[in-house]
Amino acid sequence: MADRGWPGCAASLKGVILDMCGVLYDSGEGGGVAIPGSIEAVNKLKASDLQLRFCTNETQASREKFVAKLQKLGFDILVSEVFSPAPAAVAVLRERGLRPHLLVYDGLLPEFDSVDKTNPNCVVIGDAAEQFTYQNLNNAFRVLTGLEKPVLFSLGQGKYYKETDGLKLDVGPYMKALEYACDLKAEVVGKPSPTFFQSVLNDMGLQPHEALMIGDDLVNDVGGAQHCGMKGIQVRTGKYRPSDERHSTVTADSTVDNLAQAVDTILNQRL
Amino acid sequence: MADRGWPGCAASLKGVILDMCGVLYDSGEGGGVAIPGSIEAVNKLKASDLQLRFCTNETQASREKFVAKLQKLGFDILVSEVFSPAPAAVAVLRERGLRPHLLVYDGLLPEFDSVDKTNPNCVVIGDAAEQFTYQNLNNAFRVLTGLEKPVLFSLGQGKYYKETDGLKLDVGPYMKALEYACDLKAEVVGKPSPTFFQSVLNDMGLQPHEALMIGDDLVNDVGGAQHCGMKGIQVRTGKYRPSDERHSTVTADSTVDNLAQAVDTILNQRL
Numbered sequence: 001m002a003d004r005g006w007p008g009c010a011a012s013l014k015g016v017i018l019d020m021c022g023v024l025y026d027s028g029e030g031g032g033v034a035i036p037g038s039i040e041a042v043n044k045l046k047a048s049d050l051q052l053r054f055c056t057n058e059t060q061a062s063r064e065k066f067v068a069k070l071q072k073l074g075f076d077i078l079v080s081e082v083f084s085p086a087p088a089a090v091a092v093l094r095e096r097g098l099r100p101h102l103l104v105y106d107g108l109l110p111e112f113d114s115v116d117k118t119n120p121n122c123v124v125i126g127d128a129a130e131q132f133t134y135q136n137l138n139n140a141f142r143v144l145t146g147l148e149k150p151v152l153f154s155l156g157q158g159k160y161y162k163e164t165d166g167l168k169l170d171v172g173p174y175m176k177a178l179e180y181a182c183d184l185k186a187e188v189v190g191k192p193s194p195t196f197f198q199s200v201l202n203d204m205g206l207q208p209h210e211a212l213m214i215g216d217d218l219v220n221d222v223g224g225a226q227h228c229g230m231k232g233i234q235v236r237t238g239k240y241r242p243s244d245e246r247h248s249t250v251t252a253d254s255t256v257d258n259l260a261q262a263v264d265t266i267l268n269q270r271l
Numbered sequence: 272m273a274d275r276g277w278p279g280c281a282a283s284l285k286g287v288i289l290d291m292c293g294v295l296y297d298s299g300e301g302g303g304v305a306i307p308g309s310i311e312a313v314n315k316l317k318a319s320d321l322q323l324r325f326c327t328n329e330t331q332a333s334r335e336k337f338v339a340k341l342q343k344l345g346f347d348i349l350v351s352e353v354f355s356p357a358p359a360a361v362a363v364l365r366e367r368g369l370r371p372h373l374l375v376y377d378g379l380l381p382e383f384d385s386v387d388k389t390n391p392n393c394v395v396i397g398d399a400a401e402q403f404t405y406q407n408l409n410n411a412f413r414v415l416t417g418l419e420k421p422v423l424f425s426l427g428q429g430k431y432y433k434e435t436d437g438l439k440l441d442v443g444p445y446m447k448a449l450e451y452a453c454d455l456k457a458e459v460v461g462k463p464s465p466t467f468f469q470s471v472l473n474d475m476g477l478q479p480h481e482a483l484m485i486g487d488d489l490v491n492d493v494g495g496a497q498h499c500g501m502k503g504i505q506v507r508t509g510k511y512r513p514s515d516e517r518h519s520t521v522t523a524d525s526t527v528d529n530l531a532q533a534v535d536t537i538l539n540q541r542l
Contacts, residue, residue: 129405134401134403134404137440141440167412169405169448172452173452177444177448181431
């Protein structure tokens with residue numbers, strides 16, 4: 001086969017996976033704002049012969065509420081097209097008979113309605129933002145130290161994200177805090193877990209080399225996808241920082257200005 | 272020389288360094304409570320020919336207020352005998368011309384009165400406890416990401432300590448959170464930093480092999496002292512946990528029930 005690099009690889013693609021925050025929109029007060037050109041880019045992908053899925057580590061709201069917010073911003077997105085960590089975590093908890101102590105944002109609680117939370121034997125943390133109080137983190141710590149075999153699930157491991165008023169700490173730093181305090185290693189549910197990316201590929205019925213991931217997070221979006229055998233493209237929006245282009249361990253297959261440019265380049269290869 | 276192990280080594284000792292919280296007293300509401308036998312043990316050491324210093328990673332109050340609290344509990348302790356991280360940090364900031372953004376407990380602020388804090392070019396974190404809000408941690412994160420060469424000082428790296436109502440997260444987990452978020456390594460001021468232990472030895476005019484450290488924190492008290500060439504004894508009070516006695520990297524020279532037992536054993540070797 002000839003050139004499989006970017007953008008040549010786009011000719012043989014069968015599916016595209018999009019990160020959401022920082023690619024489609026910037027989060028912030030009042031639901032955030034769409035990134036210029038992204039609404040149209042999603043429409044173009046939907047009008048093409050490519051399969052399209054959305055893959056987010058968003059854990060501040062249930063998928064229903066989250067998708068409703070994106071629809072309100074003008075995006076043509078369905079709940080069934082969106083993969084997020086909370087439903088994946090619920091499946092793991094069920095499988096292993098675990099009862100979580102939850103340290104998550106109030107808006108995410110409905111995702112765990114069906115899960116037995118009495119007498120917890122593990123801890124699940126998500127992006128709790130303002131609810132990452134000292135008291136709440138200490139409570140999670142005490143649950144873990146009280147367990148003979150402490151188990152910590154982290155809904156993602158992002159370092160920070162960008163809201164309209166600046167950078168905000170994500171769940172990752174708090175995961176590291178509990179790992180250190182309790183001498184354990186968290187199990188990450190969500191990006192960049194290979195299990196999580198694989199579940200999206202399974203849903204599309206595609207092999208990794210047939211799909212491409214576009215995100216603003218070099219390590220979790222781009223690196224995670226590449227680790228699974230997909231191509232990974234970084235956009236210069238959202239939490240992108242120029243230093244990402246000289247990162248020590250992850251190199252994107254390409255870096256593009258924004259989603260609109262990525263989608264136009266992909267579709268041009270398929271004419 | 273014959274037996275230099277415990278307790279034989281006590282015969283040739285010239286000085287003893289005591290950790291405070293978890294050795295002398297358990298902290299908690301209303302100033303905490305003295306650990307039975309510890310007040311008398313301090314008196315016995317003071318009546319002996321051994322030099323005595325106190326070495327704490329306490330960063331919730333100025334040394335003056337902290338020592339006053341211990342005196343009220345019945346301990347014969349002077350401010351000049353106590354070594355704590357904040358004054359050590361102030362010295363380092365001066366030396367390097369750094370202006371800190373402080374994320375510390377309100378009670379510690381007076382220690383930094385003399386330090387220029389305008390237009391910060393580093394961050395200092397201490398055990399801020401309830402003041403470790405999401406907002407405060409995020410502010411420290413934003414200062415660090417805004418610096419070309421981010422510098423983070425952590426007043427200790429303890430994982431947790433014990434108060435009368437249970438275990439509480441110490442500064443260490445929050446240090447790890449910022450290290451991960453900002454891709455940096457903090458400079459630890461306080462135990463187990465060799466510089467910190469050395470400053471106590473210097474004050475006594477002793478060589479490491481002439482001094483012994485007694486603490487409840489296996490890694491920071493015992494391991495830190497051993498790393499400097501001192502003997503390190505762990506007490507089974509404070510944050511001691513049975514698993515400490517089978518730790519993978521640190522083995523105490525001895526583990527004793529409490530300070531009273533340690534002091535009686537030491538003084539018996541010197542009759």
